[in-house]
Amino acid sequence: MIISVASGKGGTGKTTISVNMALALGAGVELLDCDVEEPNAHLFLKPVIERSERVEVPVPLVDLKKCTFCRKCSDICRFNALAVVGKKVLVFQELCHSCGGCMAVCPEGAITETGRELGTVNFGARGDIRFINGQLRVGEAMSPPLIKRVRAEADLQLITIIDAPPGTSCPVIAAMNGADFILMVTEPTPFGLHDLKLAVEAVRLLGIPCGLVINRADIGDRKVFDYAESEKLPVLLTIPFDRRIAVAYSQGKNIVDEFPEWRERFGDLFRKIEAIIKDRGEAVSCAK
Amino acid sequence: MREIVIISGKGGTGKTSLTAAFASLAKNSVLCDADVDAADLHLLMQPEVRQRTDFMGGCKAIINKDLCTNCGTCIDLCRFGAISEQFQVDAIRCEGCGVCVDFCPVAAIDFPVQRCGEWYLSETRFGPMVHARLGIGEENSGKLVSLVRKEARQLAEKQGADLIITDGPPGIGCPVIASIGGATVLVIVVEPTVSGIHDMERVVDLAAHFKVPGMVCVNKFDLNIKMTEAIEQLALRRNVAVLGRVSFDPSFTRSMVEGKTLFEYGEPTATWQQVRDIWTHITSSPSMNTLGIVDLKSSIQ
Numbered sequence: 001m002i003i004s005v006a007s008g009k010g011g012t013g014k015t016t017i018s019v020n021m022a023l024a025l026g027a028g029v030e031l032l033d034c035d036v037e038e039p040n041a042h043l044f045l046k047p048v049i050e051r052s053e054r055v056e057v058p059v060p061l062v063d064l065k066k067c068t069f070c071r072k073c074s075d076i077c078r079f080n081a082l083a084v085v086g087k088k089v090l091v092f093q094e095l096c097h098s099c100g101g102c103m104a105v106c107p108e109g110a111i112t113e114t115g116r117e118l119g120t121v122n123f124g125a126r127g128d129i130r131f132i133n134g135q136l137r138v139g140e141a142m143s144p145p146l147i148k149r150v151r152a153e154a155d156l157q158l159i160t161i162i163d164a165p166p167g168t169s170c171p172v173i174a175a176m177n178g179a180d181f182i183l184m185v186t187e188p189t190p191f192g193l194h195d196l197k198l199a200v201e202a203v204r205l206l207g208i209p210c211g212l213v214i215n216r217a218d219i220g221d222r223k224v225f226d227y228a229e230s231e232k233l234p235v236l237l238t239i240p241f242d243r244r245i246a247v248a249y250s251q252g253k254n255i256v257d258e259f260p261e262w263r264e265r266f267g268d269l270f271r272k273i274e275a276i277i278k279d280r281g282e283a284v285s286c287a288k
Numbered sequence: 289m290r291e292i293v294i295i296s297g298k299g300g301t302g303k304t305s306l307t308a309a310f311a312s313l314a315k316n317s318v319l320c321d322a323d324v325d326a327a328d329l330h331l332l333m334q335p336e337v338r339q340r341t342d343f344m345g346g347c348k349a350i351i352n353k354d355l356c357t358n359c360g361t362c363i364d365l366c367r368f369g370a371i372s373e374q375f376q377v378d379a380i381r382c383e384g385c386g387v388c389v390d391f392c393p394v395a396a397i398d399f400p401v402q403r404c405g406e407w408y409l410s411e412t413r414f415g416p417m418v419h420a421r422l423g424i425g426e427e428n429s430g431k432l433v434s435l436v437r438k439e440a441r442q443l444a445e446k447q448g449a450d451l452i453i454t455d456g457p458p459g460i461g462c463p464v465i466a467s468i469g470g471a472t473v474l475v476i477v478v479e480p481t482v483s484g485i486h487d488m489e490r491v492v493d494l495a496a497h498f499k500v501p502g503m504v505c506v507n508k509f510d511l512n513i514k515m516t517e518a519i520e521q522l523a524l525r526r527n528v529a530v531l532g533r534v535s536f537d538p539s540f541t542r543s544m545v546e547g548k549t550l551f552e553y554g555e556p557t558a559t560w561q562q563v564r565d566i567w568t569h570i571t572s573s574p575s576m577n578t579l580g581i582v583d584l585k586s587s588i589q
Contacts, residue, residue: 011299011479037458190544190547252482
C-alpha cells in the first residue's frame with residue numbers, strides 16, 4: 001500500500017504528517033522521503049543510515065575517432081544537449097534528458113554513455129521503520145529521475161509512506177503517480193487553499209483517491225473547509241495551531257513523542273485511509 | 289537594473305508574505321512571481337491582467353492508430369516507459385524526447401507542441417507585475433521562470449523602473465536555478481527550525497555556485513531563539529549578510545485572509561518596524577548599488 005503525502009503549498013506540514021504517521025504505526029512501515037531537493041524527514045525520524053548509493057543518469061560520450069560530424073545526434077536532440085561545431089561535438093550534460101536518441105541515431109556507433117551524478121539514495125531504519133531518502137546534488141536541476149529511483153526501492157510488502165515535494169509540476173507527479181492514496185496536507189489560508197486546489201487538480205489527472213489533513217486548523221478562515229465539502233474531499237484529521245507543537249517541531253521533536261494523545265489520532269488517520277483504499281467503490285474519489 | 293530575488297529552500301517560511309510587504313515599501317519597482325508552479329503573490333496583489341500569453345513548452349508523442357503497424361520499435365526505444373503494449377502514449381510519462389517519432393518506420397507518430405501554461409503582464413496598486421501559471425503536472429518550469437524574469441526586466445527598462453522584486457520558488461532544483469542566475473542579490477527567508485536551517489544550507493550552497501550576493505532574515509524568530517542564533521552564525525560564516533529578525537505574528541495570516549499586505553492591515557505594530565528595518569538594510573547594502581553591478585565581494589561563499 002502506497003500513501004503519498006503532498007500539499008501544493010510548501011511548509012504546511014507534509015513531513016510532520018508523514019513522520020508522525022510512520023511513528024504511530026511502527027513495524028511494517030517504510031518512509032520514503034521524495035522531497036529530494038530539500039529532504040527533511042530524516043531530521044525528525046532520526047534513522048540510522050546504513051548505506052548510501054550514488055545515483056547517475058546516462059549522458060552521451062562521443063568517440064571523435066569514429067565521429068563523421070554528420071550532425072544526426074544534434075538534430076535528434078530536442079533538449080539542445082549536443083552541438084556539432086567544426087570538428088568538435090559539444091555535450092551539455094546538464095541539458096540531457098537521457099533519452100538515448102543520439103546513441104540510437106548515430107550511424108557510426110560513435111556514441112556510448114557515461115554517467116552524470118544526480119545525487120544519492122540513502123537507506124536506513126529507525127527501529128522497525130524502514131527509511132529511504134534521496135538527496136539531489138546541489139546544482140543539479142532535474143529531480144524527477146532521482147524521485148523515481150527512490151520509489152523503485154520501495155518494498156511492496158510494507159506500508160509505504162511517501163513524503164512528496166511541494167508544488168504541482170513534474171517532481172510532485174513523480175512522487176504521486178501510482179500511489180494508492182494521496183493525503184493532502186493544507187492550512188486554512190488563502191495561499192493554502194489556492195495551492196491545494198492546484199494539487200487536487202493534479203491528483204485528479206492521476207485518478208487517485210485523496211483526503212485532507214488540515215493543519216493549524218484554527219488560523220485563517222473557513223474556506224478550506226467549504227472547499228472540502230463542496231468537492232467531497234474527506235477531512236481525515238485536523239490539527240489546531242499550538243505554539244507548543246511549533247516549538248517542538250523547531251527542535252526536531254515529534255508530536256507523537258511529545259504529546260502522546262496524538263499517537264492514537266495518527267493511527268486513526270491511517271485506518272481511515274486504509275478503509276478508503278479497501279472500499280474504493282463507496283469512498284469518495286478524487287477521480288470524478 | 290537591480291533584481292532582488294526572495295528564496296528560502298524550505299517552503300512556507302514566509303517568502304510571499306515578505307515579498308508583498310517589500311513591494312508595498314518599494315518605489316518605482318516591477319514585481320515578478322517566479323514561483324510559477326504554485327504562484328501565490330497574486331492573491332495579495334490582486335493584479336489586473338493587461339496581457340495574457342500562452343506558454344508553449346515541449347512536445348508530446350501521439351500514435352496514429354490508422355498508420356501504426358504495431359512493430360514495437362517505439363516501445364523498445366522509449367526509455368520512459370511511456371508507450372503501452374496497446375501503443376497508447378501515457379502523456380504523464382512522455383518526456384517529449386521525440387525518439388519514437390524519428391524512428392517510427394511508417395511515420396505514424398505525431399509530435400504536437402504543448403501549451404504548458406500562460407503568463408501575464410499585469411497592473412497592481414504597487415506597480416506592474418509579471419506572473420505566470422504553469423499547467424498542472426507540467427515540465428519546463430525553469431523555462432517559464434526564465435521567461436517571466438526576462439519579461440520583468442524588459443518591462444522595467446521600458447517603464448524606467450530600476451528595481452525588480454522577484455518572489456522565488458522553494459527547493460534547489462530547476463525553477464530555483466532559473467530564478468537566481470543573474471540576480472543582484474538574494475534575500476533568503478529562513479524559519480528557526482531544524483528543517484529551516486538544513487534547507488537554508490543547501491540553498492546557500494547552490495547560490496555559492498552562481499556567485500550571487502546573499503542576505504538572510506529569520507522569520508518567526510521567537511519560536512526558537514537558539515536556532516535563530518545558529519542561522520545567523522551560519523550566515524556570517526558563508527558571507528551572507530544578516531538583515532534582521534521578524535517575530536511570529538498572526539497578523540501575517542490575518543492580512544493574507546483579507547488579500548492585503550502586512551502594512552495594509554490594522555494598526556502599526558513592532559513587526560511593521562522589523563520589516564521596514566529589513567527593507568532599509570536590503571536597499572542600503574553595497575550589493576544594491578545604483579548601477580546594479582554584481583558585488584563580488586559580498587557573494588556567498
